[in-house]
Amino acid sequence: MQTTTTDTALVERVQRGDHHAFAELIRRHDRSLRALAQRLLRSPERVDDALQDAYLKAFRRIGTFRHDATVATWLYRITYNTCLDELRRRPSVAVSDVELDRPTAERGPAERAVARMEAADVLGRLTPEVRAAVVVVHGYGYDYAEASRILGVPVGTVGSRLHRARRPLVGVDAHAA
Numbered sequence: 446m447q448t449t450t451t452d453t454a455l456v457e458r459v460q461r462g463d464h465h466a467f468a469e470l471i472r473r474h475d476r477s478l479r480a481l482a483q484r485l486l487r488s489p490e491r492v493d494d495a496l497q498d499a500y501l502k503a504f505r506r507i508g509t510f511r512h513d514a515t516v517a518t519w520l521y522r523i524t525y526n527t528c529l530d531e532l533r534r535r536p537s538v539a540v541s542d543v544e545l546d547r548p549t550a551e552r553g554p555a556e557r558a559v560a561r562m563e564a565a566d567v568l569g570r571l572t573p574e575v576r577a578a579v580v581v582v583h584g585y586g587y588d589y590a591e592a593s594r595i596l597g598v599p600v601g602t603v604g605s606r607l608h609r610a611r612r613p614l615v616g617v618d619a620h621a622a
Contacts, residue, residue: 452515480584482524482528486531491535495527495531496524496527499523499527521581521595575610
């Protein structure tokens with residue numbers, strides 16, 4: 446029987462000097478962190494650079510991890526902040542394919558593709574902060590409280606960012622966003 450080590454146990458092992466535990470921690474979370482970075486930066490090259498920076502920051506700061514949030518939230522926050530820094534250094538590039546499609550039984554592939562492109566275009570016009578709130582809450586399903594910890598803003602700010610995001614989304618199929 447294989448036992449799975451918790452994220453918290455991995456952090457404790459890293460804090461004791463086990464670098465392999467850090468590699469395992471990153472392996473566990475890379476896919477979701479990569480998706481967050483892709484949705485914010487929309488460029489594979491920028492994503493790779495930002496994640497390299499984020500993972501280095503996480504490694505350097507892991508000794509200060511206080512367990513007042515989940516490890517996943519802590520890693521999301523580092524990745525989010527690193528992506529915002531990247532966007533401030535170099536403004537956003539053209540919108541690429543964003544994984545927003547939530548297919549429904551009533552819609553065919555063509556309709557889903559069009560709705561997905563429209564949603565990607567609208568998301569691409571949002572500020573990085575507002576776009577991140579949409580991705581974290583609607584894309585990943587975090588509640589407002591967890592989103593506020595990830596984004597480093599009060600719960601009310603998460604709500605107001607989502608409200609601001611809804612204005613340009615009027616007219617875009619809700620199943621696409």
